[in-house]
């Protein structure tokens with residue numbers, strides 16, 4: 628058996644539409660059986676990348692290998708991949724079973740084999756009982772299950788999923804995330820999953836490729852991209868962050884608002900005196916009424932909003948002209964009310980420090996939150 632079956636390699640792949648560079652010298656290697664998400668803001672090139680893997684688009688430069696084979700010029704139906712789209716695109720006049728059987732019929736597969744494979748595929752997504760229904764008699768989640776069954780029926784070694792849960796409401800979406808993840812681990816096939824929802828990518832993926840402007844900004848497992856973002860863009864896109872623009876010092880930075888940061892694990896080495904960007908995640912900030920002994924890594928701020936999210940309390944704090952987001956576990960007994968002026972402080976090991984080159988990107992990203 629081909630040990631590369633299910634692997635994908637994109638090497639220096641570029642795709643242009645007129646003047647727009649949709650994908651820009653992109654490099655990415657995906658392992659057989661991996662659940663990999665392409666995550667990034669709208670327009671960063673996720674769908675274009677997926678379409679090149681599916682064979683709906685051809686790269687202008689670079690090459691693509693699927694299961695070890697170069698696929699330049701190979702049409703979609705001859706590739707070892709199948710795609711599930713956000714809009715299920717089921718045939719409305721056909722039953723669930725007929726929808727799933729369609730591709731096999733087109734290929735002239737023998738009837739009894741079609742019947743067996745359709746049942747098997749519908750079983751995988753727990754839809755066998757509804758095999759006789761028409762798509763309009765199904766909920767959104769059920770329709771998407773049928774679309775997944777249809778894509779799996781001829782057992783591709785790679786499944787491409789383009790925002791497949793985007794049209795579902797939140798609760799159903801979360802249920803389907805768990806189901807898809809279980810299905811993927813059970814079948815052991817490669818899933819390449821496009822999403823702009825970072826929580827979805829974090830909860831499902833073995834690795835995440837965070838994309839920006841047509842290239843991969845960082846590739847890593849969920850914990851690594853969260854804990855060790857290699858750029859301010861990733862620090863702002865994956866999870867949440869509070870950013871301060873300022874100037875690097877020999878052990879951290881000074882924000883333009885005077886906040887002093889000591890950073891014990893700077894992500895980038897920023898020379899003293901150079902513009903820098905400091906970042907602290909909301910859950911790393913502690914709140915206290917008492918002024919800390921060392922006021923480095925702390926700032927006085929007024930509570931302007933408190934929201935309850937079940938497991939966490941989220942405070943919006945006003946410090947001068949800026950807001951600071953703070954998340955505190957519900958189990959923490961301390962409570963503060965709107966109008967109180969208190970202290971926000973954070974440990975030095977939780978300060979990210981970046982060169983300021985990406986400030987504009989961070990601001991652009993926050994619009995997607």
Ligand code: ATP
Pocket residue numbers: 644647648649650667668669670671672673674675676823
């Ligand atoms: P979204 O999350 O909004 O779907 P995306 O990350 O999937 O975005 P793409 O759809 O890959 O992004 O688009 C990347 C860039 O290429 C965008 O600037 C888009 O406008 C452009 N683009 C995509 N398809 C075409 C096309 N057929 N013709 C012209 N430009 C295109």
